[in-house]
Amino acid sequence: MSETTDAITGASILLDEVTKQYPGQTRPAVGGLTLEIPAGSIVMFVGPSGCGKTTTLKMINRLIEPSSGKIVINGEDVTKMDGDTLRRRIGYVIQAGGLFPHMTVAANIAIVPKMLGWDKAKIAARVDELLELVSLDPSIYRDRYPKELSGGQQQRVGVARALAADPPVLLMDEPFGAVDPITRQRLQDELLNIQSEVQKTIVMVTHDFDEAVKLGDWIAVFDEGAQLVQYDSPERVLANPANEFVENFIGSGAGLKQLTLTRVNQVKLNEAVTALPGELASDVLSRVQGAGQPLAVVLDKRRRPVRRLTRRQLSRLQIVDDTIDESMPVVGDQATLNDALDTMLVASSETAVVTGRRDAFLGVINVQTIMEAISAANAAAAEAEGDAPVGLNSGAIPAIAIEGALAANGHDGGNTSEDLQDVEEPR
Ligand SMILES: Nc1ncnc2c1ncn2[C@@H]1O[C@H](COP(=O)(O)OP(=O)(O)OP(=O)(O)O)[C@@H](O)[C@H]1O
Ligand SMILES: [Mg+2]
Incomplete structure (x- = not known):
């Protein structure tokens, strides 16, 4: 591996024609979804309620078994692999942190390392390291119980727990949905800070389009049955919504979106x-x-x-x-x-x-x-009008899917996100 790819610890994920048909439902919750998630990137899932986002997310770690199709992580087909083993490699954050109420913060974070048989000293050191990472003072918080934490602090512990065994993939289902806007903003910032240190592959579901624009390297917009309506960079989803559906989803006030695209x-x-x-x-x-x-x-x-x-x-x-x-x-x-x-x-x-x-x-x-x-940004945008790159913008996934197929076939897909930077403006 080259030096640049060493920096990425995340794994690429390929969903290959994945379908989930729940028993007794007329239409599949997820119908033949093909999606490649580049290693080390953050992909945001957005779309209306019931369109299949959670189902898709849970099929990645096989908390929900696909009815058909293939899931490939870093080139390895994990569709038939032992589910528990798979889930130890994938961090999962659910709404409100999903902490076990009768376990201390430290015990909650230690769950997976314990299952993996780490020794006590290593686990204790890891717990403190993670609490520091999510900006919670270990000496204050490690022995508390979840009910002794604020909602935002519980979410942080949830993130720490998901990172405990250093998994290459992090799945997050509306992790910041239940907190006030300012706390949510801090949690988002923290996630970005953490990501700049650890470079995981993160798949996150959100109902908040601003959150998708802020956190996502890529945004996947879904409609009923997890139909992929658009899969593109936040800039291009905003500038060029694939259709009226996406336009409506983005909401009005697109001019002000510049505020969301620019970081402090x-x-x-x-x-x-x-x-x-x-x-x-x-x-x-x-x-x-x-x-x-x-x-x-x-x-x-x-x-x-x-x-x-x-x-x-x-x-x-x-x-x-x-x-x-x-x-x-x-x-x-x-x-x-x-x-x-x-x-x-x-x-x-x-x-x-x-x-x-x-x-x-x-x-x-x-x-x-x-x-x-x-x-300044508005002036620059007006000047750059018409220069927008095309190709990834057709509502499908050509370049990314091809990378994924290569990775799945045993080629080195590790530099996928680096390649993608050739076609997108750095943010
Ligand atoms: N266990 C189940 N059995 C039958 N149908 C289910 C089951 N779980 C989900 N569904 C259905 O599958 C579809 C997709 O559900 P899913 O939870 O993936 O949606 P979602 O996009 O996450 O929605 P939300 O934004 O409201 O969380 C919905 O129509 C839902 O009713
Ligand atoms: Mg859901």
């Missing part, structure tokens, strides 16, 4: 004066004044923002303390400009603090920056 890490952030707990407030104030800034951002020792202090607050303080301001608007750098605006609106603030990996402080974004980015 694509715009220039404003610098901000930072301060540490224990500093003299007057020292910080003179730095803030010297820099012509309205406020300072207080960071903890891991450089995570804890609160903001305005000039006025600083002038009244002696020492900067580490009181956490829960209502401070914070967005991850993977967040979309749409998320950032939401966060600012909720906090009634014209700026939001931006964090990167492991919640470390990166800078500040303000409304002005967002507005400028949108006009």
Whole structure:
């Protein structure tokens, strides 16, 4: 394997003419679906209720057995392989985390490693590593029970559990459906951060088209019977909906979708004066004044923002303390400009603090920056009109399916997603 493909730990998945006919139903829930999911990519399933998304997802790990067709993972036909063995290689996240209520967080995460016979020390280390990865302090959370966690925290533990044995494939069925919009946005950002570290193949079902655009490398739009209506990059689904059905699904306000297509890490952030707990407030104030800034951002020792202090607050303080301001608007750098605006609106603030990996402080974004980015992007889009690549856009899957067929035939399909980058603009 070449160096570039080593970076991808995910596996390619090919659904080959897969059908699921439930007993007593007149029409198949999934009718002859062929779909290739490139290794290391995130594919989002969208479509109306009852169209067969969950059924399709569960056939990948054979929680539901296909009536006919083939499922090929990394070139290996897994249709007849032992289901339990298969499922240990595939992480599965269901709505609300699906944690076992009588097990601690650590025990929940340890389920698959235990089944695989890992020793205790290795499991304990892995549990802590995963809790760190999903931004939950292990010393606080490992011994808690699910009911002692918020909905968003349960979802995080669900993601940690699915990642426990380092499976190449992660299946997620509306994993962030049951949480409030701001928490959902943070969970999405976290998933993208995790993905940039671990490069899994992720298949996720969502009802939220903005979520599909934000997270997906590819979006699969389904209709009744898991008919694939369009399978393309978010940019091209938005710019070129395959038909009226997709158009309706995307919803109105396509102009504003630019906000969803642009991420915080694509715009220039404003610098901000930072301060540490224990500093003299007057020292910080003179730095803030010297820099012509309205406020300072207080960071903890891991450089995570804890609160903001305005000039006025600083002038009244002696020492900067580490009181956490829960209502401070914070967005991850993977967040979309749409998320950032939401966060600012909720906090009634014209700026939001931006964090990167492991919640470390990166800078500040303000409304002005967002507005400028949108006009720039709109101008660029107008200029690029007519340049849109064709070929993957026909509602089917030619290039991807061919890669899949190659992989299934034993050719190296590991660089599939890399190849695909030749035909899509990097996001
Ligand atoms: N065990 C079952 N027995 C019979 N029919 C089923 C069964 N499970 C699902 N179905 C039917 O198969 C179709 C597809 O269901 P599926 O759960 O895959 O839809 P979905 O796209 O995930 O919908 P939603 O968005 O509401 O979750 C539906 O018509 C559903 O009623
Ligand atoms: Mg479903």
